[in-house]
Amino acid sequence: MKIGFIGLGHMGAPMARNLLKAGHALVVFDVVQRNVDALKAAGAAAAGSAAQAADQAELVITMLPSSPHVKTVYLGDEGVLAGVARGVTLVDSSTIDPHTAREVAARAEQHGNPMADAPVSGGTGGAEAGTLTFMVGGDAAVFRQIEPILRHMGRNIVHCGAGGTGQVAKICNNLLLGITMIGVSEAMNLGTALGIDAKVLAGIINTSSGRCWSSDTYNPYPGVMENVPAARGYSGGFGADLMLKDLGLAVDAAKQSKQPVLLGAAAQQLYQMFSAQGAGGLDFSAIINLYKPKS
Amino acid sequence: MKIGFIGLGHMGAPMARNLLKAGHALVVFDVVQRNVDALKAAGAAAAGSAAQAADQAELVITMLPSSPHVKTVYLGDEGVLAGVARGVTLVDSSTIDPHTAREVAARAEQHGNPMADAPVSGGTGGAEAGTLTFMVGGDAAVFRQIEPILRHMGRNIVHCGAGGTGQVAKICNNLLLGITMIGVSEAMNLGTALGIDAKVLAGIINTSSGRCWSSDTYNPYPGVMENVPAARGYSGGFGADLMLKDLGLAVDAAKQSKQPVLLGAAAQQLYQMFSAQGAGGLDFSAIINLYKPKS
Amino acid sequence: MKIGFIGLGHMGAPMARNLLKAGHALVVFDVVQRNVDALKAAGAAAAGSAAQAADQAELVITMLPSSPHVKTVYLGDEGVLAGVARGVTLVDSSTIDPHTAREVAARAEQHGNPMADAPVSGGTGGAEAGTLTFMVGGDAAVFRQIEPILRHMGRNIVHCGAGGTGQVAKICNNLLLGITMIGVSEAMNLGTALGIDAKVLAGIINTSSGRCWSSDTYNPYPGVMENVPAARGYSGGFGADLMLKDLGLAVDAAKQSKQPVLLGAAAQQLYQMFSAQGAGGLDFSAIINLYKPKS
Amino acid sequence: MKIGFIGLGHMGAPMARNLLKAGHALVVFDVVQRNVDALKAAGAAAAGSAAQAADQAELVITMLPSSPHVKTVYLGDEGVLAGVARGVTLVDSSTIDPHTAREVAARAEQHGNPMADAPVSGGTGGAEAGTLTFMVGGDAAVFRQIEPILRHMGRNIVHCGAGGTGQVAKICNNLLLGITMIGVSEAMNLGTALGIDAKVLAGIINTSSGRCWSSDTYNPYPGVMENVPAARGYSGGFGADLMLKDLGLAVDAAKQSKQPVLLGAAAQQLYQMFSAQGAGGLDFSAIINLYKPKS
Secondary structure (H helix, E strand, C coil), X not given: CEEEEECCCCCHHHHHHHHHHCCCXXXXXXXXXXXXXXXXHCCCEECCCHHHHHCCCCEEEECCCCHHHHHHHHHCCCCHHHHCCXXXXXXXXXXXXXXXXXXXXXXXXXXXXXXXXXXXXXXXHHHHHCCEEEEEECCHHHHHHHHHHHCCCEEEEEEEECCCHHHHHHHHHHHHHHHHHHHHHXXXXXXXXXXXXXXXXXXXXXXXXXXXXXXXXXXXXXXXXXXXHHHHXXXXXXXXXXXXXXXXXXXXXXXXXXXXXXXXXXXXXXXXXHHHHHHCCCEHHHHHHHHCCCC | CEEEEECCCCCHHHHHHHHHHCCCEEXXXXXXXXXXXXXXXXXXXXXXXXXHHHCCXXXXXXXXXXXXXXXXXXXXCCCHHHXXXXXXXXXXXXXXXXXHHHHHHHHHHHCCCCEEECCEECHHHHHHHCCEEEEEECCHHHHHHHHHHHCCCEEEEEEEECCCHHHHHHHHHHHHHHHHHHXXXXXXXXXXXXXXXXXXXXXXXXXXXXXXXXXXXXXXXXCCCCCCHHHHCCCCCCEHHHHHHHHHHHHHHHHHCCCCCHHHHHHHHHHHHHHHHHHCXXXXXXHHHHHCCCC | CEEEXXXXXXXXXXXXXXXXXXXXXXXXXXXXXXXXXXXXXCCXXXXXXXHHHHCCCCEEEECCCCHHHHHHHHHCCCCHHHHCCCCCEEEECCCCCHHHHHHHHHHHHHCCCCEEECCEECHHHHHHHXXXXXXXXXXXXXXXXXXXXXXXCEEEEEEEECCCHHHHHHXXXXXXXXXXXXXXXXXXXXXXXXXXXXXHHHHHHHCCCCCEHHHHCCCCCCCCCCCCHHHHCCCXXXXXXXXXXXHHHHHHHHHHCCCCCHXXXXXXXXXXXXXXXXXXXXXXXXXXXXXXCCC | CEEEEECCCCCHHHHHHHHHHCCCEEEEECCCHHHHHHHHHCCCEECCCHHHHHCCCCEEEECCCCHHHHHHHHXXXXXXXXXXXXXXXXXXXXXXXXXXXHHHHHHHHHCCCCEEECCEECHHHHHHHCCEEEEXXXXXXXXXXXXXXXXXXXXXXXXXXXXXXXXXXHHHHHHHHHHHHHHHHHHHHHHHHXXXXXXXXXXXXXXXXXXXXXXXXXXXXXXXXXXCHHHHCCCCCCEHHHHHHHHHHHHHHHHHCCCCCHHHHHHHHHHHHHHHHHHCCCEHHHHHHHHCCCC
């Protein structure tokens, strides 16, 4: 299938490569020429704009950093809707606020293009390995159509409901993830300060009611697990500034829907404080260091 | 074995019954005569004080509501140390602050009695079924000695380290549990307000990085799971006021060890607010109602 | 002077009346015809759009509910810039985010119109009495020009600095106000629960380091002061939902400028929780009821 | 009058000196001999224990660091009650929890000694200058009796009500003070990050509804005021660790009286975080640095 792929950053580039490997024809675009060149070397055709990448495509996939980028790439003068044929399905894998996702999808549908929001989790590791989780919001028919394509990039393709619910699922999961990571950080620091061994404490939590992914799969306390960011100085992984962005999306969406999210807002502020200390580039589990006495 | 068992409330009574069923001889005491009578009817001998229950016992087990009770029962004029023979091992299954646990254990050891703290999780259901988890702090030799006895009352008997670490494990787990339960409540309420189906959202969280016991085993949103308090109007289970007590123990211990626990303290205050609204008797997952618009 | 006045709600209407009383000629517009008719009865001329109200005006003043309204009224097809003559000064007294204020001002200046942001404090009482405080952001020359006009509507006209700083001053003040009001609520409730008389406690706070406007001028505890909302069931005053809006503006601005505001975000969430309970129409000092046990 | 004075630290020593200057005869005690020697050099008589200092005294005043010290000094084997004559009035100026204050006062009254709690505010500066504020809890008759003596050490002597209410007033004021100081820090940092001049912002706040002692008398932003800790690198003043202690007392008292204090608990945790970074010895207004991006 001929696919227009727009947005070739740390996530988009490996996702596009996996589509090439699966035998699809790609026409790619990115505002950074170097990113386009790299995909061209891997076998993609290059376009000079989002509109050109969408022109003649049978499917368009985008992977962009934030809501304003998504608006520009879809609705701008040289955007997707300016180039794409009526009837072609559009898939946005960016993580953005549900409100913007629904607004852009409505504009696409006015233009005659079905659209799905399909944000991912799994990080750059998952993008490279083709093991991402896709959370898809859109019509059932659209989901059936795009599911086989997404499967070349991900392992878990979940239909979340109508348009926008992919974004909703993503930000609600990450709201909870930010809270549990800070919760685990507080519990591990408190326990070890009170004299229990970190591995023993993690072992008990992981078989008790405090059990959570942030403890049993991604424990932030150094020495508890191998092959996690805490075991390598918090390098790699999912950056604290990305968590800060997602918490911001969730708290904003809560404001718009008049839902209190007190722990979520506190988690956002703690990540903001951590980022302001210059540590936003570390993995998000490094937030545990905000709690540690300086030595 | 002849066991002195003191404290026959909702947790202590079924625990004592399980020891009787296993063939142990029990001498029991409680300040509420009705509680003593019930155990007597089940085959236990009754004592008139903690000291009398400990007298001639080969092992003493206590299950009490709070730190001051533990101090009185062990160190008071008619307390355990006033009656027990030197060398007899003492096991306190109350959930109390680690500081008091260590203080009482030190007094017991001065008196010639090895002591372990062994708080439990699993609630009254686990107490009745004999499937509690025991978190044991004390010497390895003491742990080996009491482990077979505790196994009549629990399924999971964990050695956490030196004296006091059983309490540390318990309060750190429950600190995290209180945080995750509120986190799940915020995420579920936000998601459904934004239009995603509650079961779908829980399904995604439970297979993603937001996964936690509060979501996959004890989800607070009505209609997501069966056989949880949310499915029966939040009756039964682990009371909100008990969670409030445990969060208080954790936050106090954090203060004493100079560890910040910002989300933990916020969780404590939210449970306090919920309790002040008259809802402290409901299961702790009912905290989700603090977030719901009044209808 | 001939003034175009747009936005005739609870605040705008009395402000416009005070300009009429001072002898200015007003051409007014509002999307609610009833609001226009009321001002017409008071002597203003009516316009059919913002553009028409601005046409032939020597000064334009707007008083609108939120950022999107400000964008539409200034930049829309029938907006101020579509009607106003080059060189005429524009004054926006709405409370909006500083980012939008600066964006609209930049567009106005491209169009040849100097612009100032001039949000107010003082509530409807101050608007009617002509005793508002105006916080003005804009060039010194613009400030000198508009200051005499604003003085017909307010007592305190403060130049805050360059464009946008009027909004900055307003949201920073109200961020702090929201925090202190909740702080006073916590302190008063705690003190009285611990047995001190509310008036005695307020008296001590008001002459000590806890002294603040929320305690010495607008105390939320019933019975401490007369002539405040707490003395009349929290009716009148500055609505909790308006405080919620201003806290939202401040926390959003903090996000954009990467500044942590932890207590501010918590205050926002507490007001959101209070509003979700159906109490957003009460005066913002009613937040003290969120803390009171239900009787 | 012959006064027994116990506790000669940074606060107690200058208070005792002011009593000497006023012509009273002092018998002093402190566990640190150096502190006793200093007062002896100033004209006091030295005692070897609290009991001896109280023996023959016509009034006893204590100034101690925390609740356990107060219990020991009054109720211990060599404590005040072991030495003092029946009928002599006791005044404790320590800042402690109201519960302990009431417990010790009850024991004193059983012993035949009227007792008042009389914590102070004003810091070491106020102690030296004799300008402290005394918040007195106790019977009206006791208040009338001690008021002239306290006036040698303070300017503002306030009767707060029955025993314990002095402590209640103190901790409620300081709860609010900790909250407002962080609130001012957030507002000042946010405003300046958004481009307003710090002095201009403070000026607006100080004449608006955000006005508070933390802004108009003790502003934490450097350059806004002279003669405050912010103007001298946050040295001197009221230490962050002392604020942390007082917030801890307030939050604990709230727990005991089942009152939620959400912002108060968050303030406590932020001071704990600040202290854990090694900054607890700075003035409490230095908390603004927790919010500043590292340069």
